[in-house]
Amino acid sequence: MQQNPYFLITNNAEKLRIRLEELFNANTVYIQRIKDRPLEARKDVDERDLEKIDQCVILFGDVKLMIADDTEGLPITKGNNVSLCVTFENVEDTKRIYDKFVELGSEILLPFAPKFYTEGYGYVKDEFGIAYHLFTKRKN
Numbered sequence: 001m002q003q004n005p006y007f008l009i010t011n012n013a014e015k016l017r018i019r020l021e022e023l024f025n026a027n028t029v030y031i032q033r034i035k036d037r038p039l040e041a042r043k044d045v046d047e048r049d050l051e052k053i054d055q056c057v058i059l060f061g062d063v064k065l066m067i068a069d070d071t072e073g074l075p076i077t078k079g080n081n082v083s084l085c086v087t088f089e090n091v092e093d094t095k096r097i098y099d100k101f102v103e104l105g106s107e108i109l110l111p112f113a114p115k116f117y118t119e120g121y122g123y124v125k126d127e128f129g130i131a132y133h134l135f136t137k138r139k140n
Contacts, residue, residue, distance in 0.1 A: 004057075005084065006066040009128055013053040013069040016128050019104075020058055020065065023097055024086065029064070030057040034071060045071070061086075083131035091120035094136040098122040101132065 009016055020026040034042055035050035042050070052069035088094040091114075098112045101124040109131060112122035120136040 004064045004066050005082075006068075007128070007130065008068055008070050010070050011052070012128060013056065013067045014051075016067055016130075017053065017056055017058060019126070020060060023100055024060055026058045026060045026065070028056060029059050030055070032056070034069075083133060085133040085135055087135045087137050089137055091136045094120045094122070094134050098124065098134050101126060101134075 007013075007016065017028060017031075021028065031053065032055045033050065034045055034052050034054045037045075037054060049069075049071065052071065054068060054071070056067045058065045058067065086097070088097070095112055098120075101122075102108060104126070106124040106126045108122070109125055110121070110123035112120060112134070115121045118136045118138060120134075122134045123131065124134070125131045
């Protein structure tokens with residue numbers, strides 16, 4: 001059995017995909033756009049929505065993240081009950097990515113600082129409502 005985080009985004013899945021690739025050197029391993037659906041499955045879709053992401057798999061370290069644009073009109077609530085913890089090998093990389101999130105306008109939930117359990121930790125929430133725990137791997 002495999003579990004994958006799945007992000008359903010309102011109109012910005014492509015932007016999130018690009019952001020993850022840029023920030024974390026993630027790789028898109030699969031992408032299907034709405035225009036790639038069988039004709040019957042896209043016949044009622046507005047032409048402006050054909051380039052939206054229907055399904056996308058991003059290899060993010062050892063984890064496969066799945067993202068898609070909401071095409072069903074489901075209510076999406078941005079909450080704090082699900083977040084990603086991204087662990088970096090060194091404090092410089094952790095701080096660099098934290099600073100990039102801040103530069104991109106992410107909300108600072110906990111400012112970057114050393115903690116008793118790590119050399120560097122920060123907690124941010126991006127414009128998509130996704131919270132990231134940015135954590136430096138402990139030294140043994």
